[in-house]
Amino acid sequence: MSPVPHxxxxxxxxxxxxxxxxxxxxxxxxxxxxAYTLHGGGAGEMPILLAVPHAGRAYPEAxxxxxxxxxxxxxxxxxxxxxxxxxxxxxxxxxxxLLAHAPRAMIDxxxxxxxxxxxxxxRMPGERVAGASRGVLSPRARSGLGLIPRRxxxxxxxxxxxxxxxxxxxxxxxxxxxxxxxxxxxxxxxxARWGVALLVDLHSMPPLQARPGQTSAEIVIGxxxxxxxxxxxxxxxxxxxxxxxxxxxxxxxxxxxxxxxxHAAPRRGIHALQVEIDRTCYLDAQxxxxxxxxxxxxxxxxxxxxxxxxAVMELARPRGAEEGGEDWPLAAQ
Numbered sequence: 157m158s159p160v161p162h163x164x165x166x167x168x169x170x171x172x173x174x175x176x177x178x179x180x181x182x183x184x185x186x187x188x189x190x191a192y193t194l195h196g197g198g199a200g201e202m203p204i205l206l207a208v209p210h211a212g213r214a215y216p217e218a219x220x221x222x223x224x225x226x227x228x229x230x231x232x233x234x235x236x237x238x239x240x241x242x243x244x245x246x247x248x249x250x251x252x253x254l255l256a257h258a259p260r261a262m263i264d265x266x267x268x269x270x271x272x273x274x275x276x277x278x279r280m281p282g283e284r285v286a287g288a289s290r291g292v293l294s295p296r297a298r299s300g301l302g303l304i305p306r307r308x309x310x311x312x313x314x315x316x317x318x319x320x321x322x323x324x325x326x327x328x329x330x331x332x333x334x335x336x337x338x339x340x341x342x343x344x345x346x347x348a349r350w351g352v353a354l355l356v357d358l359h360s361m362p363p364l365q366a367r368p369g370q371t372s373a374e375i376v377i378g379x380x381x382x383x384x385x386x387x388x389x390x391x392x393x394x395x396x397x398x399x400x401x402x403x404x405x406x407x408x409x410x411x412x413x414x415x416x417x418x419h420a421a422p423r424r425g426i427h428a429l430q431v432e433i434d435r436t437c438y439l440d441a442q443x444x445x446x447x448x449x450x451x452x453x454x455x456x457x458x459x460x461x462x463x464x465x466x467a468v469m470e471l472a473r474p475r476g477a478e479e480g481g482e483d484w485p486l487a488a489q
Contacts, residue, residue: 180334182258183326184216189257191331194338196252202465203350203472205342207254208242208358209265209335209415210235214257223261225311232308233260235360236435237446242358244454249461252342256335261314263327264303265335266357266413273297273306278318296413303332339419347425351472354389354464355428357415360435362443364409373405374437378412378430384420385427392467393429393460400456427468431460 180191211234220226239255246253256265264271271294293302300307304324307313339355346353366372375397379385390406397404412430420428438449 177338179338180258181330182214182216182262183323183330184218185214186217189214191258192254192256192335192338194252194254194342195246196250200252200346201250202461203346203352203468204251204354204356204461204465205254205339205346206242206245206251206356206358206461207339207415208235208239209256210260210359211237211239211242212256212259212262215259215261219259219262222316223314224316225314229308229311229314230259230261231444232311233305235260235358236439236443238358238360238433240446240450241433241438241454241457244450245457245461248454248458251461252346254335254339254342256331258327258331258335261305263331264301264305265332266359266415267296267301267303268294268414268417269303269328269332270294271296271302271414272304272324273300273302276304276306276315276319277324278320303328336418339415343419343426350469352425352468353427354385354468355415355419355426356461356464357412357428357430359410359430359432360438361410361432363434363436364405371403372434373403374434375402375404376406376408376410376430376432377404378407378410378416378432379428380412380416380420381407384412384416384422385429386422386468386471388470389427389464389467390429392463393431396460396463397456400459402456425471427471 175196177194178190178192179194182189182191213230213234215230220230223229242253242255245251258265273293275293296302297306304319304327305314343353343355361376364372364376377390377393379390394404394406410430410432412428416428416430420426433453435443438447438453439445440447
């Protein structure tokens with residue numbers, strides 16, 4: 157099955173964000189394909205930015221040709237159609253929305269630029285051993301899911317050829333750097349307007365294995381074990397999912413990644429959490445196409461951001477407070 161083509165068109169409907177700004181570039185894509193689109197003008201109805209880094213489906217033909225199992229690998233790497241949920245939430249609530257169009261197979265926006273498995277990159281002239289003088293591989297790169305995914309269980313090696321160094325550098329410069337610059341700028345703008353900002357980094361996951369006698373979680377909330385978000389927002393999040401009848405877990409097996417590490421700064425009024433959603437909640441049995449569960453989940457997620465907005469507003473810094481000041485104790489954790 158071929159990846160579904162992606163259109164960067166903005167959400168439709170009477171409550172859709174009124175402004176869309178695109179940036180970056182998907183290397184190798186026919187025509188001008190931005191790496192991301194930011195919907196909303198920074199004047200959203202809530203101090204929340206909803207971001208979707210792993211649902212991009214703008215696949216260059218050359219990239220698909222380089223993948224050994226293009227149809228299977230692309231579907232498994234994607235947070236399949238979670239952008240549909242995010243668009244629905246943005247339409248319903250007016251929150252700002254950042255959507256990545258570059259596919260995760262090309263570059264993983266939830267990894268640090270240093271998380272490169274240099275063993276999949278051609279040696280430079282003078283290098284005796286692949287990866288020599290390039291530094292020790294990070295745990296994420298060793299796992300096969302570094303900045304550029306290398307392998308998946310059941311598939312093995314993903315690529316037919318090694319990458320050239322300039323390809324890696326182009327993906328970082330044209331996709332990774334612009335996406336994170338836009339994310340940081342919009343969070344700063346939201347905080348400047350509201351005195352506080354909350355990043356909700358939306359992902360999806362395969363079904364979790366339930367322990368004997370227990371129900372598997374449909375939602376996993378990650379906050380880097382308390383480092384990226386105030387506990388009051390996390391408590392409000394879990395209370396909301398409990399009211400919805402959704403079983404939720406905290407930080408296990410997903411605590412959040414580079415996005416939260418880079419952008420969360422609770423002591424400066426910028427909070428961030430990751431939300432992982434079981435794909436069976438909104439996709440068909442093969443986890444390939446949207447199901448009737450989309451509408452229910454959109455309604456529940458829209459309710460979630462409203463609850464989170466109320467909680468995070470209680471943490472707002474006083475207007476004019478100095479950067480890094482201590483006059484807003486509820487926002488520090």
